[in-house]
Amino acid sequence: MGFFEKNGSLAEFSELVTEFIDSPSKGLEIFVTPELEEDRTRNNILKYVSYLNTTLKDVNTDLISDYTYVQQLHTLNKTINELLENID
Numbered sequence: 001m002g003f004f005e006k007n008g009s010l011a012e013f014s015e016l017v018t019e020f021i022d023s024p025s026k027g028l029e030i031f032v033t034p035e036l037e038e039d040r041t042r043n044n045i046l047k048y049v050s051y052l053n054t055t056l057k058d059v060n061t062d063l064i065s066d067y068t069y070v071q072q073l074h075t076l077n078k079t080i081n082e083l084l085e086n087i088d
Contacts, residue, residue, distance in 0.1 A: 016030050016031060
């Protein structure tokens with residue numbers, strides 16, 4: 001449904017449905033458009049950032065104090081700062 005709503009081409013949608021039905025090796029990914037993928041990415045980013053914000057506020061720091069976690073948190077911090085600079 002999302003494919004048809006974004007694309008608006010009934011003929012192309014119908015061809016993909018036929019291809020999907022006729023070919024057992026085809027997955028649902030044939031219906032993914034760049035716009036749908038962008039929407040999915042935006043939603044996933046928001047979901048994961050919200051999860052991290054909530055979880056990191058309440059986490060026992062002893063659980064994440066080893067080197068690997070600390071390095072990943074530094075990398076996350078750097079990535080977020082670079083992203084914010086690009087947005088501004």
